Amino acid sequence: MAASRTKSARGPAKGGSPSQRRSAPQVLPAPLGDHLRIGPAGWSYPDWSGIVYPAHRPPGFHEASFLADFFDVIEINTSFYQPLRPQNCEQWLERVSTNPRFRFTAKLWQKFTHEPPGGPEDEKAVRAGFDVLRAGQRLGAVLIQFPFSFHRTPENERYLAGLLERFGDYPLVVEVRHATWNVADFFAFLHERGVGFCNIDQPVIGKSIQPTGRVTAAIGYVRLHGRRYDTWFSDDPEQTASDRYNYLYAPEELEPWAGRIRSLAAPHTTPHGTEQARDVYVITNNHFQGKGVVNALQLISLLKGQKVKVPETLRHHYSQLERIASEPAVEPTLFPMPPT
Numbered sequence: 001m002a003a004s005r006t007k008s009a010r011g012p013a014k015g016g017s018p019s020q021r022r023s024a025p026q027v028l029p030a031p032l033g034d035h036l037r038i039g040p041a042g043w044s045y046p047d048w049s050g051i052v053y054p055a056h057r058p059p060g061f062h063e064a065s066f067l068a069d070f071f072d073v074i075e076i077n078t079s080f081y082q083p084l085r086p087q088n089c090e091q092w093l094e095r096v097s098t099n100p101r102f103r104f105t106a107k108l109w110q111k112f113t114h115e116p117p118g119g120p121e122d123e124k125a126v127r128a129g130f131d132v133l134r135a136g137q138r139l140g141a142v143l144i145q146f147p148f149s150f151h152r153t154p155e156n157e158r159y160l161a162g163l164l165e166r167f168g169d170y171p172l173v174v175e176v177r178h179a180t181w182n183v184a185d186f187f188a189f190l191h192e193r194g195v196g197f198c199n200i201d202q203p204v205i206g207k208s209i210q211p212t213g214r215v216t217a218a219i220g221y222v223r224l225h226g227r228r229y230d231t232w233f234s235d236d237p238e239q240t241a242s243d244r245y246n247y248l249y250a251p252e253e254l255e256p257w258a259g260r261i262r263s264l265a266a267p268h269t270t271p272h273g274t275e276q277a278r279d280v281y282v283i284t285n286n287h288f289q290g291k292g293v294v295n296a297l298q299l300i301s302l303l304k305g306q307k308v309k310v311p312e313t314l315r316h317h318y319s320q321l322e323r324i325a326s327e328p329a330v331e332p333t334l335f336p337m338p339p340t
Helices: 003-008 018-022 063-067 086-095 120-135 154-166 184-192 251-265 288-304 319-323
Strands: 036-040 073-076 103-107 139-145 172-175 196-201 219-224 268-270 273-275 279-284
Touching (some): 036 288, 063 086, 073 279, 120 139, 154 172, 184 196, 196 251, 219 251, 279 288
Parallel strands (some): 036 073, 073 103, 103 139, 139 172
Antiparallel strands (some): 268 273
């Protein structure tokens, strides 16, 4: 990766900016209920080795098991690229079995959202993996993520309605990125079908949908993508997907989202009466070098009003975690470590 792109991302790996080092996330006194789950998107990233995960892994080490010791949810992103294999899903259920609160959320295969339409055999393949997670009572939501190019048109509305009907037996959440969807009729459309709306943080460029705090169903959902304005819509072939998600939120950038998340989890009034999200999932998708893991831990501390358990390796790369760590470091760092 070019050095200029790495430097443009907020927050160097060691300690962040001076303002970040001076200010820790504000700890609020009233913790949220057990229906809030916060965690990262994905777990299998080569650049997490030695940063999130120990460089030398003990026998039997598995990334999902490791993360389930710190988080109550992981969003599965491999399901976006191909259907999940049932045997893998069975193994994942075993890997997270020590955390009774743990849930997976999973993205729908892109063949239904970016390359439509997926046929009956495609649907059958998708269901095979999802059904294993659902039978194990670990499937929190299925995320239907559309690209920015998916505008609100009559044709797209009809397609979406058909897709929601096809997969309506799962707990569904819809993510759209174009501002044409940010209208009352669309939220009513989701509410009538019991489908959640995904509130996102993304670079707001042109007609990009802006941050929201909407609840349309029993599931509240938030995804934080980062704010890399320089790479979000880039067509530079030298840039990778990692460039897009190379962003570390500062505490002051997380605080407004903490307010929205609290609102999602609280009783709210709709045209159909007062409701409350049964489950709220917050996913940090800024995965480059574990930055989403850092921000997920900070949000947990901020929203639950307490210090949190922090991965030992990660705290040596992001010194701001010392302010929210519930336990002392096993191996204190005496001298600053170089940025990664």
